[in-house]
Amino acid sequence: MSNNLMADLLLPDIDKTPEYYENLYPARNLPEGARVTRIAPSPTGYLHLGVLFAALVNRITATSTSGVFFTRIEDTDKKREVKGGIEDIIGGLNRFGITIDEGFISGDNQSGIYGPYQQSHREEIYKTYVKELIKQGLAYPCFCTAEELAAVREIQESQKIRTGYHGEWAKHRNITFEEAKALIDEGKSFVIRLKSPGNEQNKVVFEDTIKGKIEMPENDEDFVLLKSDGIPTYHFAHAVDDHLMRTTHVLRGDEWISSVPKHIQLFKLLGFKVPKFGHISPIMKLENGAKRKISKRKDPEAAVHFFAEQGYMTEAVLNYLMTVASSDFEDWRRANPDTSYKEFKFNLKKMSVSGALFDENKLIDVSKTMVSKLSSTEVYEKLTAWAKEFDSEFYNILIADPDYTKAVFAIDRDVPKPRKDIAKWNEAKEYFSYMFEDLFVADFTLPENISPEDAKAFLSAYKSVYNPVDDRQEWFQRIKDIAPTIGFAAETKEYKANPENFKGHAGDLSSVLRIAITGRRNTPDLCSIMQVLGKDKCLNRIDKVLESI
Numbered sequence: 001m002s003n004n005l006m007a008d009l010l011l012p013d014i015d016k017t018p019e020y021y022e023n024l025y026p027a028r029n030l031p032e033g034a035r036v037t038r039i040a041p042s043p044t045g046y047l048h049l050g051v052l053f054a055a056l057v058n059r060i061t062a063t064s065t066s067g068v069f070f071t072r073i074e075d076t077d078k079k080r081e082v083k084g085g086i087e088d089i090i091g092g093l094n095r096f097g098i099t100i101d102e103g104f105i106s107g108d109n110q111s112g113i114y115g116p117y118q119q120s121h122r123e124e125i126y127k128t129y130v131k132e133l134i135k136q137g138l139a140y141p142c143f144c145t146a147e148e149l150a151a152v153r154e155i156q157e158s159q160k161i162r163t164g165y166h167g168e169w170a171k172h173r174n175i176t177f178e179e180a181k182a183l184i185d186e187g188k189s190f191v192i193r194l195k196s197p198g199n200e201q202n203k204v205v206f207e208d209t210i211k212g213k214i215e216m217p218e219n220d221e222d223f224v225l226l227k228s229d230g231i232p233t234y235h236f237a238h239a240v241d242d243h244l245m246r247t248t249h250v251l252r253g254d255e256w257i258s259s260v261p262k263h264i265q266l267f268k269l270l271g272f273k274v275p276k277f278g279h280i281s282p283i284m285k286l287e288n289g290a291k292r293k294i295s296k297r298k299d300p301e302a303a304v305h306f307f308a309e310q311g312y313m314t315e316a317v318l319n320y321l322m323t324v325a326s327s328d329f330e331d332w333r334r335a336n337p338d339t340s341y342k343e344f345k346f347n348l349k350k351m352s353v354s355g356a357l358f359d360e361n362k363l364i365d366v367s368k369t370m371v372s373k374l375s376s377t378e379v380y381e382k383l384t385a386w387a388k389e390f391d392s393e394f395y396n397i398l399i400a401d402p403d404y405t406k407a408v409f410a411i412d413r414d415v416p417k418p419r420k421d422i423a424k425w426n427e428a429k430e431y432f433s434y435m436f437e438d439l440f441v442a443d444f445t446l447p448e449n450i451s452p453e454d455a456k457a458f459l460s461a462y463k464s465v466y467n468p469v470d471d472r473q474e475w476f477q478r479i480k481d482i483a484p485t486i487g488f489a490a491e492t493k494e495y496k497a498n499p500e501n502f503k504g505h506a507g508d509l510s511s512v513l514r515i516a517i518t519g520r521r522n523t524p525d526l527c528s529i530m531q532v533l534g535k536d537k538c539l540n541r542i543d544k545v546l547e548s549i
């Protein structure tokens with residue numbers, strides 16, 4: 001009875017009951033084994049690599065069980081909130097092609113019957129459940145000020161006692177209705193705490209779906225459920241929301257692992273089914289030989305925007321993250337080179353327990369393979385989209401003559417074994433520079449075994465036989481035909497048998513031509529390059545070199 005009075009005293013405006021919400025948010029009608037997962041980011045600025053990773057793990061867990069993946073915005077800490085923060089995170093997931101079934105499906109659009117999916121709009125729900133706990137004698141008001149709490153902590157520390165609001169240190173644990181009323185009448189503010197029935201000597205055991213069996217002491221701390229401004233703490237909002245949104249698997253960062261005893265306790269006291277927990281290890285960096293969490297302050301790649309700016313394809317980043325997420329993904333990828341990662345049968349048990357290292361070289365490798373599989377038209381579309389946002393000079397060059405640009409990208413591409421060259425779009429300008437007059441930088445530095453005189457003799461001879469419509473074989477035959485006339489072997493074999501008889505071989509001469517046309521020693525197929533560049537540009541570049549020798 002006095003509990004009911006207390007409940008009405010503390011939360012006079014709440015007239016709904018938990019049953020009301022239980023009916024409003026019925027159990028989901030899903031096939032057996034379907035997992036309901038979610039991410040619950042705070043809108044604190046930008047999409048962090050860890051949030052993208054968690055989203056991927058949650059998404060693929062739901063997908064591989066025909067379940068549901070939803071998003072919920074945890075915006076109870078208004079101090080940390082950044083304008084446009086929801087759009088940054090949800091929009092970022094959208095750009096990465098992470099499908100969101102429910103919740104915030106875009107920066108300004110929620111869908112689904114379990115909403116609102118934003119904690120700041122759920123105050124009445126939290127208060128209804130807190131009120132119920134007060135009625136059951138499982139929660140009470142605490143009027144301690146920050147100074148009082150700090151003083152208690154100091155005493156606990158000096159006596160080497162476990163700090164916190166528990167047992168005999170829980171000053172207002174047994175506060176009566178009359179005492180509470182008197183303090184409220186005095187205008188004192190209060191928080192609402194759980195009256196924890198837990199005992200530190202007992203153990204809570206749970207099976208983490210990622211880390212395995214975990215054992216921890218039961219929670220005996222009367223932790224805060226509702227802050228003085230009526231806003232719930234993470235612990236309380238998590239229990240109420242994940243219950244009412246019918247989450248089956250809470251897969252979140254492992255910084256929450258130590259709070260699990262509190263969470264299990266809350267679910268049980270509230271009469272909720274305890275969900276499965278899985279704690280995701282953070283992505284790590286190596287610094288001076290030691291592993292540390294990837295950090296917003298030190299590592300540019302902590303913000304997913306970094307990958308967009310560099311021009312990594314979103315699919316490449318996700319495929320790379322899949323290699324981090326699952327130890328058997330790479331084997332699967334080798335066996336299924338062209339299948340979307342979404343088809344991979346993901347198993348939480350295969351996740352790293354200790355935290356995988358971020359390895360940009362591996363990302364580059366994954367990325368090169370993916371870029372090599374794109375058609376020239378796809379490269380055109382993706383690269384121009386990137387350049388439009390990040391390099392307007394290059395963008396204008398690329399779009400000046402789309403057919404020409406696509407022909408450039410088709411070199412050594414659209415073939416059975418395409419070249420693995422670029423990993424990210426910010427490398428493309430330099431990589432393709434010799435194909436665009438505005439970017440081409442001539443550099444006629446010859447290999448040591450070729451003299452300028454021989455180069456000159458060769459290029460002069462070549463000019464007079466050059467035929468832009470030659471196929472590869474004809475193209476090389478012309479070089480071979482010139483070779484003996486200036487003391488070079490037509491065939492490499494011939495040269496290798498008697499190197500002292502020759503200045504070099506036809507291959508060396510094709511290098512001279514390559515350097516004259518592209519300024520590089522190493523390029524994709526030169527015959528194709530010359531065909532795409534066309535006769536005028538090729539002759540012009542050869543002439544310039546001849547003038548300079």
Ligand code: GLU
Pocket residue numbers: 038039040041042074238251252253
């Ligand atoms: N807002 C919490 C965080 O960003 C969510 C954790 C969870 O997924 O429950 O860490």
